[in-house]
Amino acid sequence: MSAAGAVLVLEDGRTFRGEAYGAVGETVGEAVFSTGMTGYQETLTDPSYHRQVVVMTAPHVGNTGVNDEDEESARIWVAGYVVRDPARVPSNWRSRRTLDAELAAQGVVGISGVDTRALTRHLRERGAMRVGVFSGEAAQRPAADLLEAVRSAPAMTGADLAGEVTTAEVYTVPAQGERRFTVAAVDLGIKSMTPQRMAERGIEVRVLPATATLEQVLTAGADGGAPDGVFFSNGPGDPSAATHEIEVLQGVLARRIPFFGICYGNQLLGRALGFGTYKLKYGHRGINQPVMDRATGKVEVTAHNHGFAVDAPLDGPSDTPFGRAVVSHVGLNDDVVEGLRCLDVPAFSVQYHPEAAAGPHDAGYLFDRFTDLMAGADPATTTGGTAAGDGPGAGSGAGTGAATSTDDTPKGA
Amino acid sequence: MPRRTDISSVLVIGSGPIVIGQAAEFDYSGTQACRVLRAEGLRVILVNSNPATIMTDPEMADATYVEPITPEVVEAIIAKEKPDALLATLGGQTALNTAIALHEQGVLERHGVELIGADVAAIQLGEDREKFKGVVARCGAESARSHVCHTMDEVLAAAGDLGYPVVVRPSFTMGGLGSGFAYDEADLRRIAGQGLHHSPTTEVLLEESILGWKEYELELMRDRADNVVVVCSIENFDPMGVHTGDSITVAPAMTLTDREYQRLRDIGIAVIREVGVDTGGCNIQFAVNPADGRVIVIEMNPRVSRSSALASKATGFPIAKIAAKLAVGYTLDEIPNDITRVTPASFEPTLDYVVVKVPRFAFEKFPAADPTLTTTMKSVGEAMALGRNFTEALQKALRSVERRGASFTWVGEPGDLAELLEVVRRPTDTRLQLVVQAIRAGATPEQLFESTRIDPWFLDQLFLLDEIAREVRDAEQITPGLLRRAKRHGFSDVQIGELRAMPEDVVRGVRHALGVRPVYKTVDTCAAEFAATTPYHYSSYDEEDETRPREKPAIVILGSGPNRIGQGVEFDYSCVHASFALADAGFETVMVNCNPETVSTDYDTSDRLYFEPLTLEDVLEVVHAEQRCGPVAGVVVQLGGQTPLGLAARLKAAGVPVIGTSPEAIHLAEERGAFGRVLAEAGLPAPKHGTAVSFAEARDIAAGIGYPVLVRPSYVLGGRGMQIVYDEGSLAEYMATATEVSADRPVLVDRFLDDAIEIDVDALFDGHEMYLGGVMEHIEEAGIHSGDSACVLPPPTLGRGELARVRTSTEAIARGVGVRGLLNVQFALAADILYVLEANPRASRTVPFVSKATGVPLAKAAARIMAGATIAELRAEGMLPASGDGGALPPEAPTSVKEAVLPFARFRTADGQVVDSLLGPEMRSTGEVMGIDVDFPTAFGKSQTAAYGGLPTAGTAFISVADRDKRAMVLPVKRLADLGFRLLATEGTAETLRRNGISSTVVRKHSAGSVDGEPTIVGRILAGEVDLVVNTPSGNQARADGYEIRAATTAVGKPIVTTVQQLAAAVQAPRLAAAPPRRLRGVVV
């Protein structure tokens, strides 16, 4: 199997050679590594990876092929894909196609046979940076040209990318069973599992484009009224560039409409409250990250995918234009702010992914906190679900009842 | 939550002797636990009957008891030491069952001892298969359909409902003992019968068969704050039906989507909570239907298990260590991750490499045993390998198990496709190799999946290997690219040499010339997300090397590889001691080993750990890598048994500094001719012998020295292929079937010494002075392998003069051979002549026993001598006693007895019979126990109790001995009668007894058959009427009767004595109750 040659060039000049994987051609983006050992299909289709070239630390990728249920959006978003040992033959009862074919079909340029551990260590030491992957013809060009191509690509910092990944029209994900609430979910790069998790809890989700005005958000409720809650999704890009979305969010907070944000949504809540945001050296991308819920003192193992983080004082409530706010969750690996909660307005958010696709279901209870919030309970006192014996459950009964019941539900969006 | 302040002392129960299903991994976990608990300032009290363990080193605990692990003994220890808590979840099934017994007898309550780790309720929920199914149901998951049965009638009814094949498993047994597949009623009666017997609760479970499903395991940990993490997922290469202990296993799981994996994780977490394992580790097994993903929970072990040791080594997450911390109250987030130091243990390790474990079997030692792999674990050890992909890890693991033919080969004809497809249906220890042959023979993935149910992804990896092999074989010439490609998929220089018809070293030369060398990666628990501080390395043919430079001179210690009969944990013990001693002496210690069960492969035992196969190629590359990092003062080959010893000469030839006894000296001791000359020079007698490569030669030699003769292949350990041959006929047979006979591997023919007392000696020699470590007198006579024979130290019946001869002879051999370090000599004393049977210029199996018995760390001293110290210096330092040695112990010194533990009960012949339990010159024991007390009878009694529960002190004894034993039998049998035993005997034996005034009841021989209702002896044994069986094999005739008797005894699990010497010792042993546990004396360190 003498595949076409490929080369990976980092902004700082470090180069790795390998074979072409997926589409043949060239691509440039921000190099990030993801440490999950399962869930490559979910990762590839997560809009938060828009414009990023993802390095998989797990050596074998593609073993379970590609199926029709596990994607998190309608397409693959990663700008490029770097793996060590791609599967030749997928093996899984749900598999429909090989990953190689899927990448090629969607024009995603990748490279295989790379010492992904060396590359990861490099990114860990030097920080996330731009990278180019060139295969086939492109790989033959002089090194200097390739490096130039990489260096001339736009950097991630300052980029407002939500607009590039958000839905064109409004769509609705109906509640499962009887509808308890209606939520306006602003799509900044939403993953299909997120409305799914809400729908399972009797929430009807109106998914709005990132460009939605405050007006549109406030009339997204059942029959044109105000929604019971507002949700800001995950998504790519630099939160400091999202001025429009932040204004909308401030309007929501001012009206005391229950708010829940995930990932990018957490960063936007942070900025709306007047906190800063900053770019992590090399981000958190994986499904094994320990986070402590400071309300319960319990540790949850969570799925992460973020390059930016909120800069808020870890202890003590801070005063904000919307009253007091606290850091509700902390990442135990490096004390990064992983969640915010307002004490005087009904709003909270987490930096990680309770919808967990891919990833552990430990944080599913957060969706219950959101429903409780909409039901008027105080988020501080509700942790949603008790530990032992309520179904195959990581953190929470509801969260994981859902987790197991969704095993074969088709994607929402 | 910080550590509990209400606990200040903890009793830790070890797992006792190494047996199949419960091996060295529990020394590893127990040792970690003791270290942690002591570091926490707790008083640690330890009980374990296995001397060949690091955990029983006195410095590991505040009070160490090498005593039988029985409720009675443990209660006595509790009464004496008054611990606050009992930690039983790190000592395998033995510790767990003992803890439950202590609880049920109210002992724990009476003495106010709290069971920490898992409480009894949790243990029972986890271990009781019926209760466990309830748990699974409450967690919204599925179990296999089943019925719990307590009687044979219930069993048959259940089978009617479930249909055949049906799985039978007893509750509360480990390693699947007594379980199996029943394909029809006959099978069922047999297996269930034994199952009912083996289960402490006489309970078996009949279960719907889900043969062929995918099998997975998860290792979980939970803390008292209810935080749960999954440490590792493991996928079995062999589908359901092959015990995980016998399966090739892979970490992480290779063929699960995230949704499927998370589902297993959710179930696992729900189960550990529902069972209520309040703190610590547990292991849960799943079966997944490849057709539709349906998940069935197979079982859970609410304790640290074999798989947790594997998971710890595979991920760098020290499960046992953390379990111990959790047990005393910490929570996961309070415990730092050793490897990153900056992040907490409350995370889930992620791997950027692949781990493969391959089991090591010992069927060659039980020719009668059926090698089909079933639900009963049969492997005696395992090797693990890491690689950056599956193929690399698999091929490294295969060469790590050190079994001829384990590595894939492309030479010779693959064989007939149709036949191969048929044989691979049956899982055996060689199925994997046959699958590759089938691929060579043109099998398609579909055909192979149909025959084996091995996952198509795994099968494709084997096809990939076959493609690469062809590329290498057919290439015009080896290009760097091709070589690198082969190496990236784990091909060894030997394999490439085979494919290119070149010697291994030529391939290596070419490879080095082309600059194709491995790099060393680091196991860091986090796929490089954080910097690792622990140098735990594995090789891979990848780009970046991670080894760090160092200043201090390093000493590389070669371990002993997978446990196997004849080379077990004893050798790991010596390697670990060497590492400790050399570190103390200021060296940087580098361990190379591939056995995941051991303490030596714990990343904090040595300064650096290379988890690598112990082949010439792999060792040379490690040495090369270390030489780049800094000075290498030497490589130790003397402590890991035959494995590293066999590399010595070739390592030296390759310019590696081998320290200690030189390869030339090793040759002097190992090569028969050379050794003969050493003995001749020293004027020491050896049994008449010769070496033969053909039957003709063998016949002439035998004729020359007279029958019986002892025959065996040269260069073996553990008496491999060794036989006592009584006549020319059987000699011809042996030569015909003898394994591995060739000019450079001739067959050795020895005069067999009858009625000889065997003596084992371990000694240190520095070139000038000898330190006699200990002299052991065997209980069984020469002819029973030293590893299987019980032995006593100090020797109870040897006179001063004999001891003096042993001393001078040993010293003469040490000098003559040129030993620097340890030497083991085996003598046989016959007709007042002290014959030398063999000398092993290395640490022996008995080093740990001798060290414990005499309180002198022989392996540590040996390591220091190899590194240049003299015995005089070590005496001055206090590592060795200032004066005297183990050959001259003071009269008040206690007596220690080592007893072997044998696995006969595990093996079945193809038609389901137990294999014969006769002892012989070929070693068959898997482990050993030690009994230590004031005198021989008491110590022996303890050793018997520790080994198998002990001899009965009353009841019915059946005696049937060979003519040659009739005389020696009289006194001991008299003593049995005096003890009040009712005696049954076969005619001849009864006759002798009668003449000597001992009355016994004559019973019908098996061959005589049972006439009008009167049962034969076999019938009585099976009916449980006999409490003790004494049966010594008679001469050389086919011993059908003897076999039937021993088989029946093994089947009902009653004690059997097969040598008269053993009987003589046994009748001296008083009730154990008379012998209170005694603390082991501190070792001088």
Ligand SMILES: Nc1ncnc2c1ncn2[C@@H]1O[C@H](COP(=O)(O)OP(=O)(O)O)[C@@H](O)[C@H]1O
């Ligand atoms: N219902 C079943 N059908 C087929 N194989 C089974 C079944 N249950 C268990 N096995 C096989 O038997 C092995 C041992 O069973 P297990 O329950 O794990 O007992 P143990 O306590 O000895 O580990 C498993 O690893 C699995 O391969």
Ligand SMILES: Nc1ncnc2c1ncn2[C@@H]1O[C@H](COP(=O)(O)OP(=O)(O)O)[C@@H](O)[C@H]1O
């Ligand atoms: N000449 C002999 N006569 C009687 N028994 C012998 C003789 N040689 C060896 N044996 C028995 O065989 C066993 C194994 O032989 P040994 O030379 O020690 O091989 P190994 O290298 O396997 O230990 C010894 O422990 C001893 O009991």
Ligand SMILES: [Mg+2]
């Ligand atoms: Mg099991």
Ligand SMILES: [Mg+2]
């Ligand atoms: Mg021997």
